[in-house]
Amino acid sequence: MLEIGVNHYLILSGLLFSIGFMGVLRRKNLLMLFFATEVMLNAVNIAFTAIGNYYGDLSGQMFAFFVIAVAASEVAVGLGLLIVLYKKYGSVDLDVIASMKG
Amino acid sequence: MESLVYIALFSPFVGSLFAGLLFGNAPRNAITGWVASALIFVTFLASATLAYHVATVGAIHIQMMDWITAGDLSIPFGFLVDQISVTMMVVVSLVSTIVHVYATGYMDHDRSYNRFFSYLSAFVFAMMILIMSDNFVGLFIGWEGVGVCSWLLVGFWYHKADRPFEENPSISPSWAANEAFIMNRVADLGMLVGIFLIYWNIGSLQYDVVFEAMPQLADGILVSIAIALFIGAMGKSAQFPLHTWLTDAMEGPTPVSALIHAATMVTAGVFLVIRANPLYALDAVSGVSMFIAALGTFVAFYAATMALIARDIKRIVALSTLSQLGYMFAAAGLGAYWIALFHLAAHAFFKALLFLGAGNVMHAMDDELDIFKMGGLKTAMRGSYIYMGIASVALAGLPVFAGFYSKDAIIETAFNEGTFIIWGMLVITAGMTAFYSFRQVFFSFHGEKRYEALGFHPHDMYKYVLIAMAPLALLAISFGWFMGYYKEFIYGLNETVQYEMSDHTHHLAIYLGALVIAFALTGIFIAWKKYAGKGEKAWKRNEKFENSFVYKLLANQYYVPKFYDEFIVQPYTIMSAKFWELDKKLVDGSVDKLGRACVKIGDTSRGMQNGNLSSYLNWMGVGALLLVLVAVLSSITPEGIVDVLRAVTGKGE
Numbered sequence A: 001m002l003e004i005g006v007n008h009y010l011i012l013s014g015l016l017f018s019i020g021f022m023g024v025l026r027r028k029n030l031l032m033l034f035f036a037t038e039v040m041l042n043a044v045n046i047a048f049t050a051i052g053n054y055y056g057d058l059s060g061q062m063f064a065f066f067v068i069a070v071a072a073s074e075v076a077v078g079l080g081l082l083i084v085l086y087k088k089y090g091s092v093d094l095d096v097i098a099s100m101k102g
Numbered sequence B: 001m002e003s004l005v006y007i008a009l010f011s012p013f014v015g016s017l018f019a020g021l022l023f024g025n026a027p028r029n030a031i032t033g034w035v036a037s038a039l040i041f042v043t044f045l046a047s048a049t050l051a052y053h054v055a056t057v058g059a060i061h062i063q064m065m066d067w068i069t070a071g072d073l074s075i076p077f078g079f080l081v082d083q084i085s086v087t088m089m090v091v092v093s094l095v096s097t098i099v100h101v102y103a104t105g106y107m108d109h110d111r112s113y114n115r116f117f118s119y120l121s122a123f124v125f126a127m128m129i130l131i132m133s134d135n136f137v138g139l140f141i142g143w144e145g146v147g148v149c150s151w152l153l154v155g156f157w158y159h160k161a162d163r164p165f166e167e168n169p170s171i172s173p174s175w176a177a178n179e180a181f182i183m184n185r186v187a188d189l190g191m192l193v194g195i196f197l198i199y200w201n202i203g204s205l206q207y208d209v210v211f212e213a214m215p216q217l218a219d220g221i222l223v224s225i226a227i228a229l230f231i232g233a234m235g236k237s238a239q240f241p242l243h244t245w246l247t248d249a250m251e252g253p254t255p256v257s258a259l260i261h262a263a264t265m266v267t268a269g270v271f272l273v274i275r276a277n278p279l280y281a282l283d284a285v286s287g288v289s290m291f292i293a294a295l296g297t298f299v300a301f302y303a304a305t306m307a308l309i310a311r312d313i314k315r316i317v318a319l320s321t322l323s324q325l326g327y328m329f330a331a332a333g334l335g336a337y338w339i340a341l342f343h344l345a346a347h348a349f350f351k352a353l354l355f356l357g358a359g360n361v362m363h364a365m366d367d368e369l370d371i372f373k374m375g376g377l378k379t380a381m382r383g384s385y386i387y388m389g390i391a392s393v394a395l396a397g398l399p400v401f402a403g404f405y406s407k408d409a410i411i412e413t414a415f416n417e418g419t420f421i422i423w424g425m426l427v428i429t430a431g432m433t434a435f436y437s438f439r440q441v442f443f444s445f446h447g448e449k450r451y452e453a454l455g456f457h458p459h460d461m462y463k464y465v466l467i468a469m470a471p472l473a474l475l476a477i478s479f480g481w482f483m484g485y486y487k488e489f490i491y492g493l494n495e496t497v498q499y500e501m502s503d504h505t506h507h508l509a510i511y512l513g514a515l516v517i518a519f520a521l522t523g524i525f526i527a528w529k530k531y532a533g534k535g536e537k538a539w540k541r542n543e544k545f546e547n548s549f550v551y552k553l554l555a556n557q558y559y560v561p562k563f564y565d566e567f568i569v570q571p572y573t574i575m576s577a578k579f580w581e582l583d584k585k586l587v588d589g590s591v592d593k594l595g596r597a598c599v600k601i602g603d604t605s606r607g608m609q610n611g612n613l614s615s616y617l618n619w620m621g622v623g624a625l626l627l628v629l630v631a632v633l634s635s636i637t638p639e640g641i642v643d644v645l646r647a648v649t650g651k652g653e
Helices: A006-026 A030-055 A059-089 B002-022 B030-056 B083-106 B113-132 B136-154 B173-202 B207-216 B219-236 B244-251 B254-263 B265-275 B283-309 B313-333 B337-364 B382-396 B402-416 B420-445 B463-468 B470-491 B503-532 B549-555 B557-608 B613-634 B638-649
Strands: B060-070 B073-081
Touching: A006 A030, A006 B613, A030 A059, B002 B030, B002 B060, B002 B073, B002 B083, B002 B113, B030 B060, B030 B083, B030 B113, B073 B083, B073 B113, B073 B136, B083 B113, B083 B254, B083 B265, B083 B337, B083 B463, B083 B470, B113 B136, B113 B254, B113 B265, B136 B173, B136 B219, B136 B244, B136 B254, B136 B265, B173 B207, B173 B219, B173 B244, B219 B265, B219 B283, B244 B254, B244 B313, B244 B557, B254 B265, B254 B313, B254 B337, B265 B313, B265 B337, B283 B313, B283 B420, B283 B549, B283 B557, B313 B337, B313 B402, B313 B420, B337 B382, B337 B402, B337 B470, B382 B402, B382 B420, B382 B463, B382 B470, B382 B503, B402 B420, B402 B470, B402 B503, B420 B503, B463 B470, B549 B557, B557 B613
Parallel strands: none
Antiparallel strands: B060 B073
């Protein structure tokens, strides 16, 4: 039976981060972008806690809490903006709300 | 005394600024001429007082302020008024005063009257710096300053169009001005090299320090310094092969020719050699000194031959200037520095007078320069006739007149030194000098009134101008009488400037003098016989003679200008055109390419800014990946690679 060690957590974290990153790059819906960033943040949280546990140091987990707190407030502000955008454009699709033309 | 030095130095500058700043854009205003003249006269008074002070008390050496201090280099703005510089100061300021007054009459109808006086006074200021500086850098600044003023003044009538080369006289004022300036640049390089060599080997540029340290230097260095400085002197004093600019500089207004290209600036080269007499008197550089004497003699002879057949009144005088400069260099090269300086002063007086007289003639003849078209002017222009006569006699070196004493002393020096070739050539040249100067006088003032047929109505210059020229005439007559006093005066300077004839020469002096006079009288007599009479024979141009080889050689100035044109100017023009092409392609091209590339990159990358947040995020992602890549790549070290390889292969654990 394979022992689950820090490497596995880190691989999981890397995979999640990659999924989130791809989401950020590929998604066009603003709401989905938020989800993708949440996935990325939580991937980082996993890495923090895993490494904190590995070294027997609590500051990794503490940092994860901070990240959660910041992410929550970010979502609150972001969703507020999102609603305003939706009211203005009637859509949250990035292709639709693009207003600058280079 | 210190304030007198500053007054002598700066009052021309004030005059220049007065005319230039206050009246630069104003229409012709007689006040500029008079204020400038008065201020130059102030300089003359100050110089004369200083001369008295130097004679009775001694030299003045003052330092106005620190000028250039950088590291070990320290060049103060200092002035030295000793026997040599005070002589030059008096000569320059006196001639300048008279030329300024003369110019108020001569330039009376010129629309750029104010500009003219601004330049002319600026020239005097630059000349004063050149003379009075106590170090080589100050000398060089003055040197360049007179060069610039000469350029401005030769090209004063810059609006005149170019004429073909064959036509008499040369090409155009602006062309002549550029020629003079560029040719002097060539020589100035030599001078700069000399100054650098001095600083390099001695570590100072103050005259007193430099000349004291010189005997300790190696011979090779001394010779290089002497040669380099003399190259500078050759340019300013128009010695062969850098002489062509002087005759072409006659395109400038006549007062300019009189002041700059006869009496003062062109003698700066001679002044430099005299100033550096402790250097040129050293045994180590005797070869260079001999070369100076030989070159001077050659130029004296060479210029005199060209003057024999010249037809342009100003060109004749210019060539005689060249010839007399040769005499001065001959004396300086032979070690008779004070005689050279004395001839310089005497020459300044009678040559300025001659030039101003020629200017009167030109003015009367509506700027006609060809002496073949004049003749019989003596009734219409009595004053100018007398002045020209006096100046020509002085130039020819007949007894009592100034040229007799100074030029004769130079010829005697050549005899005394045992350099008989130089002596012989100088004696022959003296004969030629007498011939061509009287040829010009007889041509223009005697014989038939040929100008009448050509429709000229000559009239003499304003009375006050003629009166203002009187001091020059007096000095042209009497300056030689003071030779004994002058000798006593300048002997106070140092030992190298002193020069005495041997007893042997002293005994023969009467015969030597008589020989020179005989040559001069013969020259005058031939000129009289040939040109003073009436009838066609006196002035009819001889076609056969003018087609002969000798005449063509002389009329074309030994083909030296042609040679320069063919082998230097034209190849240079072609080369410049080629380089211009290259420049356009290479330098301009690369700069243009760079600019265009920037524009292109900007234009292309503009597409990124499309306003779509998603694509921005993509670019950000690319950037982040690139940064990670850079971080990874930059952390790779050889040891790291080895570690990774070990880890992969599982060896060396």
